[in-house]
Every structure is written in C-alpha cells, then in structure tokens.
Amino acid sequence: xxxxxxxxxxxxxxxxxxxxxxxxxxxxxxxxxxxxxxxxxxxxxxxxxxxxxxxxxxxxxxxxxxxxxxxxxxxxxxxxxxxxxxxxxxxxxxxxxxxxxxxxxxxxxxxxxxxxxxxxxxxxxxxxxxxxxxxxxxxxxxxxxxxxxxxxxxxxxxxxxxxxxxxxxxxxxxxxxxxxxxxxxxxxxxxxxxxxxxxxxxxxxxxxxxxxxxx
Amino acid sequence: xxxxxxxxxxxxxxxxxxxxxxxxxxxxxxxxxxxxxxxxxxxxxxxxxxxxxxxxxxxxxxxxxxxxxxxxxxxxxxxxxxxxxxxxxxxxxxxxxxxxxxxxxxxxxxxxxxxxxxxxxxxxxxxxxxxxxxxxxxxxxxxxxxxxxxxxxxxxxxxxxxxxxxxxxxxxxxxxxxxxxxxxxxxxxxxxxxxxxxxxxxxxxxxxxxxxxxxxxxxxxxxxx
Amino acid sequence: xxxxxxxxxxxxxxxxxxxxxxxxxxxxxxxxxxxxxxxxxxxxxxxxxxxxxxxxxxxxxxxxxxxxxxxxxxxxxxxxxxxxxxxxxxxxxxxxxxxxxxxxxxxxxxxxxxxxxxxxxxxxxxxxxxxxxxxxxxxxxxxxxxxxxxxxxxxxxxxxxxxxxxxxxxxxxxxxxxxxxxxxxxxxxxxxxxxxxxxxxxxxxxxxxxxxxxxxxxxxxxxxxxxxxxxxxxxxxxxxxxxxxxxxxxxxxxxxxxx
Numbered sequence: 089x090x091x092x093x094x095x096x097x098x099x100x101x102x103x104x105x106x107x108x109x110x111x112x113x114x115x116x117x118x119x120x121x122x123x124x125x126x127x128x129x130x131x132x133x134x135x136x137x138x139x140x141x142x143x144x145x146x147x148x149x150x151x152x153x154x155x156x157x158x159x160x161x162x163x164x165x166x167x168x169x170x171x172x173x174x175x176x177x178x179x180x181x182x183x184x185x186x187x188x189x190x191x192x193x194x195x196x197x198x199x200x201x202x203x204x205x206x207x208x209x210x211x212x213x214x215x216x217x218x219x220x221x222x223x224x225x226x227x228x229x230x231x232x233x234x235x236x237x238x239x240x241x242x243x244x245x246x247x248x249x250x251x252x253x254x255x256x257x258x259x260x261x262x263x264x265x266x267x268x269x270x271x272x273x274x275x276x277x278x279x280x281x282x283x284x285x286x287x288x289x290x291x292x293x294x295x296x297x298x299x300x301x302x303x
Numbered sequence: 304x305x306x307x308x309x310x311x312x313x314x315x316x317x318x319x320x321x322x323x324x325x326x327x328x329x330x331x332x333x334x335x336x337x338x339x340x341x342x343x344x345x346x347x348x349x350x351x352x353x354x355x356x357x358x359x360x361x362x363x364x365x366x367x368x369x370x371x372x373x374x375x376x377x378x379x380x381x382x383x384x385x386x387x388x389x390x391x392x393x394x395x396x397x398x399x400x401x402x403x404x405x406x407x408x409x410x411x412x413x414x415x416x417x418x419x420x421x422x423x424x425x426x427x428x429x430x431x432x433x434x435x436x437x438x439x440x441x442x443x444x445x446x447x448x449x450x451x452x453x454x455x456x457x458x459x460x461x462x463x464x465x466x467x468x469x470x471x472x473x474x475x476x477x478x479x480x481x482x483x484x485x486x487x488x489x490x491x492x493x494x495x496x497x498x499x500x501x502x503x504x505x506x507x508x509x510x511x512x513x514x515x516x517x518x519x520x521x522x523x524x525x526x527x528x
Numbered sequence: 529x530x531x532x533x534x535x536x537x538x539x540x541x542x543x544x545x546x547x548x549x550x551x552x553x554x555x556x557x558x559x560x561x562x563x564x565x566x567x568x569x570x571x572x573x574x575x576x577x578x579x580x581x582x583x584x585x586x587x588x589x590x591x592x593x594x595x596x597x598x599x600x601x602x603x604x605x606x607x608x609x610x611x612x613x614x615x616x617x618x619x620x621x622x623x624x625x626x627x628x629x630x631x632x633x634x635x636x637x638x639x640x641x642x643x644x645x646x647x648x649x650x651x652x653x654x655x656x657x658x659x660x661x662x663x664x665x666x667x668x669x670x671x672x673x674x675x676x677x678x679x680x681x682x683x684x685x686x687x688x689x690x691x692x693x694x695x696x697x698x699x700x701x702x703x704x705x706x707x708x709x710x711x712x713x714x715x716x717x718x719x720x721x722x723x724x725x726x727x728x729x730x731x732x733x734x735x736x737x738x739x740x741x742x743x744x745x746x747x748x749x750x751x752x753x754x755x756x757x758x759x760x761x762x763x764x765x766x767x768x769x770x771x772x773x774x775x776x777x778x779x780x781x782x783x784x785x786x787x
Contacts, residue, residue: 145457145507146500148464151475151492158482159489238366245368249468256371269379272371280366287366417632423592424629428643428691429619438646443633519632519677 094262098274101255105282108175108247108254109240115180116236120187121225125217127188128195129203137188144185150246152178157250171250179243183236190232194225234290238283245279255279307485308494313477320477321498323391327473328460330395335402335455342407343414344436357407364404370465372397377469390471402459409451413444446519453510457503474498530604533699533730534589534621536564539598541581541588558584559595560754566699566732571725573745574734577777582734582751583626586703589732590623602698619647622692622700627708628684630676636687637663637672640694648695662694663687666720682713686720699730706737738781742766750774 127137160168167173206216245256259275346357376397381388425435467476478495482488541559558581574582587593591607591614600607607617631639644655666686706714718740725744742762750758758771769775
C-alpha cells in the first residue's frame, strides 16, 4: 500500500505539471488574442488564422511533441532538445489556437458597436482594440478560458512521451517499482484536485451571471 | 533516401494504424453519445442520489487526463477481474466512458435550451414526459449538439495518440515502427501528422455540411467552450 | 353524471419567484379560491390586468401547473386526484400557448400529426387525413410542409390551433393566443377562432382582444389579483360593468381600442 515517501515522490511532479500549464496558457494568450482580432478585423489575412487553427485542431499534441523533440532536436539542439521547452512550445501553440476561438466568441459577445465607439473618439483600429475591446473581451471569456486552462493541466500529461517526470510519469514509475496499480488512481485524484476548484468556481460564476442577465 | 515513402509494407502499417485509430474514436464517440444521453436525462430528472453519482462520474472523467484513465484501464482492470483482456477492448471502453462525461454536458445543455417550452407543448397534446423526451426533446437536442459533437470527435481522435504507449497498434505506433527501421525521424512524423490533419479536417468538413443540412432553423446552441 | 365539460372548484395556486439577491423571494398568489363551470358549447373569455394570474389559472385547468388546493374536473373525472394518468386526460383537452411552442423539428403537418399517431395511436393514413382536416379548418393548406421557423407568427399560431383541435378534444383552452403576435397578424387568428366558435366548439380563452370578445364570447369573466371579480355578458361589460374595478379596467381598455 502507498507509503508516504512514495506519495511525496508523486506529488513532486505537481510543480512541473503546473509550470507547464501556466506557461502554455500565457503563450496561448499571447498568440490567441492577436489571432482572434486579426481574423475579425483584418479580413485579408484571416486565412492565416484559419490555417493555424486547422493545424492545431488536426494534429495530436503527442505527434507534435515527438516531431519537435526527436525530429528537430538533432538539428536545432538548443531549444528543441529541451523536453520542457518542447512541451510548453507545443501546448502553447495549441492553446493559442483554442484561445483564438474563445476570444472570437467573446468579441462577438462584446459587440462591434464598442469598436465603432472607440474609433469615433479618435482611436486607430488597433488602439481601440487595446484600450476598449481587450478589457471587455476578457470578462466575456472567463468560462472558456477556465476550461482551456483545465485542459492544459490535463494535457500536460502528454509530456510522458518525452520522459519528463511529471505526475503521470512518476505514477508510472511507482507502479513499475512497486507493482501497485493504485498509483494511477491516486494520480487521477491529484489531477482532479488541480482541476476541480476551477470547474466548481466556474460553475457558480456561470450561474450567477445567468441570474444577473435574467435567464 | 525517400524510397521508404513508397514501401508498401509501411503503408500497410499506416493504413492499419489509421483504421485502429478511427475504430476507437468512432466506438468511443458512439458509446459516449448513448451513455451521455442517459447521464443527461438522469441529471435532469433523477433524484439527488443519482445526480450526485453522475456528478462524481463526470468530475472523474473530465477532471483527470484521458492518458491516466487509459493506464488505469489497462493496468488495473485486468488484474482486478483476474482475466486477460485485449488492450484494444479496454481502450474502446475507456474512450467511451470518457467521452460520455463530456457529452453529458453538451446534451444536457442542448436539452435545456428547448426543454421548458417544448415539454409543455408535448404534455399539452397528451404525450407523457417520456414520449415528449423521445419524440420531441432528444431529436432536437441531437441536432443542436452536432457542432460540439464534431469537436468531441476531433478531440478524441487526437487523444488516441496515447494508446501507442500501451502497445496498441494505432497510427502513432506505425510511425514509431517505421522510424525505428528507417532512421528518418522528421519526415515520418510530418507524414503521420499530415495524415491526422487530413482525416480530422475532412471529417469536420463533412460534419459541418451535415449540420447545415439538418440543423433546425431558429436554434443555435450558445457556443461556450 | 355532470353537466359540465370542465369544472374548477376552489382552486388555489401560489408560486415563488427568486429575486436578484440571495434569499429574495417574491410570493405570487396567482389563483385564490377560483371556481368556474363550463358547459358544452360555452365560449367564455377571461380578461383582466396583466400579472393577475389568469394564465396560471388556465394552465391549472390543463394541469400544466398543479393547483395547491382545490379540484379540477374534466367531465366526471377528477384531475387533481393523486396518481391519475394525466396524459390521458390532457389528450382530451386542447391547449394553445401564447408563445405558440410549435415542435421546431417538425413541419406544420408533422406538428399536427404527432399526437394523433403517438397519443391516439391512429394508423398513418388516418392520422394524416385528420391532420389535413384540422389544418384546412384553420385555413393552412399551402405551407403544411414548412418548418415553424419559416412560418409567420399568424400562420404558426394557426398551426398551433390545428394541433390543439386535431384530437377533437372536449374543450380548447387558449392562453392569450394573439398577444405575442404583430398587430397585422392577429386578424387571421381571430378569424379562425370565430369560425371555431360558430361551429360550437367549447372554448375557454384568456385574452384582452376586446373586439373579439364583443363578437364571439358568450360570457366574459373579469379576473384580477387571483380572484374572479365579476362575470357577465359582453354587452353588460362594455356598457355597464357592476364592480368598480371592472369599470376602471374597461374604461382604460376602451379608450385604447380604436376599432
């Protein structure tokens, strides 16, 4: 049965899991926001956004990680030989695609009139976006972003294939060393503990907002 | 160097791998649909105990990575039941159970957009609650849910990539085999990635057309991720 | 053996609305000791200020809302008895909703046919014949294969009426059938109701369409704050209501109606 030392070994994977998800999330914002606004407000290059989203919706993250780490690693060792980098890179790009979709919905929710008002007081298109749209867009996106973040925590498990010692890999090690399969269940519970507070808070926030709007 | 690309043996592996991937995804989504519907109906009409059980189920499958769920299925279930089970079969079930957790949310959401008024209308013509669910609510809910369903299919397809780690001969596994022999790494993964891309994008386009054809004019589900 | 098609006896219904803040609950006494009898061929109209609870009372008649106290009778059958199969009873009552509530995934014809097949269990041919007959009665003939989203408000509501009469119910209950429609479209619905009335259909209508009331209703019932305040003939109400509240209401209404 589980010993304390082993449990601690498992939990030592949490910081890795969290750091991968947080960094990927931030990369996702940095990519997703510009993509979303570009698709709506710069129609001529909107197809680039579409292509980008299609790629990351259509190729498994694991394949991308294997591609970058084992495929590009030998040629560009500096970034791509680092498993941590590759993980955050791939998940960040993927998150950018998802977040772009989320922000587009939020932009539509905020409404074009806000842009109109912004340009009418003298802002250029992109300054209006920065000062007026982006702050509002974030308020509208919290539900989607919350679930995207939870997704990143779960997808961080993919780094297993890069042999990074995150929670999943450690649970696997523990199972191999002790023959005890309950370590996987404990690992699952750890992930749930990381994602649950978010889901719960989102649910209540969502219901409150619904009551406010009168649904 | 690139004559590996024309080697029929490799293409055989690739096609086999692709078919395994597709099978698992389809089975998973279908099982998820059936089970998800039961969960959604149970969540709307069930008593507190049932709703609590459903909540725990959903939280487990949505809160932990599918990767870990696969490990649990493959390494914990057979010894528990004391029999050998083919990993592929276990994969079918784990994917189905996982998908049900997500689909319950989509289906319940779709049902609730129309539930109040359509249920009243159904009752008013003398149909029972279950008749109304069967002939009026669910047919509409399934059509509303198609975009989320397409999303779920794509997501599940991508997740099948983890199955190579438990020895299932899927598309990723085919890639590993090829690169192990030929020592061409980047091109192989580009090819494998490309195949996934074509398959998923193609499927999405078809589902989009189906949605356009069958969607109910006048209702769109409020798309919140 | 009762004479009445439907009867309500001392019905009470209260419901709660959650307010904005936590713990804020508004209690609405929509139906307070209301009794009503309806005979075959009656055409009664319930009218009154909005929020008075008239719609709630009507829905209680069809057991779409369950009364807190009191009894509802459909012929000799008591609907408020526990454990009764309400579906069978509702099959004998036709209900028309203010917001129409057509089955969105079915065509107009499909909407009318569905209950004939699934509730009355009629075979396909017969169900189709009766559905077509009902649609002809409401003068919908050329858009029977259209979907609700493609119909105008007036057409949709007429399909709703067809859906209600197709089962040849004992009585038809109509909850503000024209209130959600644009003014130009109410005419066609009112014409349909007038035709039904002339054919002797038993109807209980909640409405504030005064012209229709004057022409077609045999008895008008003024309803306010959960009670039936006054009943009488349309002539009586339009010329000289007995109670003050009715008088006030009629003054306001008549000044607004410009026909």
